[in-house]
Amino acid sequence: MNMEARKAGGQPIAAPQNQKAIAKVLQRLPNVPSFRDRKKGVTSYQSHVKSDPWILILFALCFVVPTLAGALYYGLIASDRYVTEVKFAIRPSIGTADKAAPDAVGTNAGVVNSTVAQDTLITQEYILSRPMLEQIEAQLPIREWFGRDSVDFASRLNPEKPIEKALRYWKRRVSIDVESASGIMGLTVDAFDPDESLAITQAILNDAEQMLGNLSLRAREDALVESTRELKIAEDRVSKLDLAQTDLRNREGLLDAQKSNEANLKLVSELRGSRINLAVQLSIGQRDLGPESRRIIDIKQQIRDLDDNIARIERQATGQDPNQKRQLASALTRFEALDHERKSAVKYAEEVRKAFDRARILVARQPQFFNMITAPIKADSATEPRRLLMISLIAAGSAVLFAAAMFARKTMVS
Numbered sequence: 185m186n187m188e189a190r191k192a193g194g195q196p197i198a199a200p201q202n203q204k205a206i207a208k209v210l211q212r213l214p215n216v217p218s219f220r221d222r223k224k225g226v227t228s229y230q231s232h233v234k235s236d237p238w239i240l241i242l243f244a245l246c247f248v249v250p251t252l253a254g255a256l257y258y259g260l261i262a263s264d265r266y267v268t269e270v271k272f273a274i275r276p277s278i279g280t281a282d283k284a285a286p287d288a289v290g291t292n293a294g295v296v297n298s299t300v301a302q303d304t305l306i307t308q309e310y311i312l313s314r315p316m317l318e319q320i321e322a323q324l325p326i327r328e329w330f331g332r333d334s335v336d337f338a339s340r341l342n343p344e345k346p347i348e349k350a351l352r353y354w355k356r357r358v359s360i361d362v363e364s365a366s367g368i369m370g371l372t373v374d375a376f377d378p379d380e381s382l383a384i385t386q387a388i389l390n391d392a393e394q395m396l397g398n399l400s401l402r403a404r405e406d407a408l409v410e411s412t413r414e415l416k417i418a419e420d421r422v423s424k425l426d427l428a429q430t431d432l433r434n435r436e437g438l439l440d441a442q443k444s445n446e447a448n449l450k451l452v453s454e455l456r457g458s459r460i461n462l463a464v465q466l467s468i469g470q471r472d473l474g475p476e477s478r479r480i481i482d483i484k485q486q487i488r489d490l491d492d493n494i495a496r497i498e499r500q501a502t503g504q505d506p507n508q509k510r511q512l513a514s515a516l517t518r519f520e521a522l523d524h525e526r527k528s529a530v531k532y533a534e535e536v537r538k539a540f541d542r543a544r545i546l547v548a549r550q551p552q553f554f555n556m557i558t559a560p561i562k563a564d565s566a567t568e569p570r571r572l573l574m575i576s577l578i579a580a581g582s583a584v585l586f587a588a589a590m591f592a593r594k595t596m597v598s
Contacts, residue, residue, distance in 0.1 A: 254578030
């Protein structure tokens with residue numbers, strides 16, 4: 185308390201003076217609204233609310249009506265939807281070697297043009313496309329299933345709508361997602377009957393897998409045609425080289441220059457062996473018989489004949505005769521060249537035949553298939569719509585809408 189509040193002797197001051205001192209102290213304090221002022225403000229706000237009918241109208245329009253409508257629709261009207269979900273991945277039905285690159289003979293027989301990643305994206309787009317819808321409509325009465333009277337008005341498909349409208353409805357009932365890391369595809373189909381949902385899912389999988397096989401059919405057929413043409417060229421080349429070798433043998437009078445040379449060497453070796461035997465016999469006979477005996481004379485004549493034959497064959501083989509040498513060397517060179525070319529042609533023809541067999545197998549079978557991770561199973565109970573969740577979301581959205589409307593109203597009024 186200030187010294188002005190007391191007398192010099194310490195006695196309380198008079199009441200009027202006390203009130204003046206308290207008033208001076210209160211003047212120095214910040215302005216604090218009194219309880220009366222606060223009550224007055226609340227009363228003023230209530231009166232403002234009562235005087236502004238738009239607040240109740242906005243509350244009814246922005247919160248009450250949407251919440252009641254959502255609760256009515258999802259609680260009583262919305263039809264149950266049965267969901268069939270399946271997860272699968274696209275896998276090659278043959279080894280990755282046949283999907284890698286063109287083969288050694290350049291026929292592209294083992295190549296499937298689209299990669300697995302491309303096939304996955306193509307399948308995703310195709311399932312949500314008009315051709316898929318037309319294929320399913322040709323197999324199943326989906327307009328009748330989705331448009332019957334038992335389906336609620338908001339979820340019902342008008343059977344008389346054009347294909348463009350039906351396609352938008354199809355995308356609401358069918359969804360497909362792809363995991364970028366693994367390539368696993370998740371297909372979800374919801375219908376108003378569990379059997380119908382399962383039937384639509386199976387039809388989608390079958391048609392999509394068939395589409396994927398037909399996608400590379402043209403490329404595989406072209407590879408088969410190219411392999412067939414290349415195989416005929418390779419076989420014709422081998423045949424021509426066989427004829428060239430035969431013609432060369434006939435012209436040179438030899439069956440085979442290399443084999444002829446080998447035969448001469450073998451014959452010389454046999455003749456030398458016979459001469460050695462006769463020389464041994466002559467040495468033994470000269471010890472027992474005289475040099476003028478008939479046997480000794482015959483053995484010597486046989487040895488001279490063998491020497492003459494060995495010398496003649498060696499002259500032909502070694503080419504002591506220049507003409508014979510040139511003839512044999514030329515024939516041997518041509519035979520070796522033709523033989524090398526024929527071996528290369530035969531090897532190439534074998535590679536082409538392997539490529540032809542691969543192309544034929546690829547045309548006869550589907551190069552990709554759907555590897556099922558979770559197979560489609562008939563739903564036991566309805567999982568859509570999520571009634572409590574949808575009602576709660578509508579109520580929350582209505583509350584936000586009402587708050588925004590109140591803010592806008594207050595801004596306009598102020």
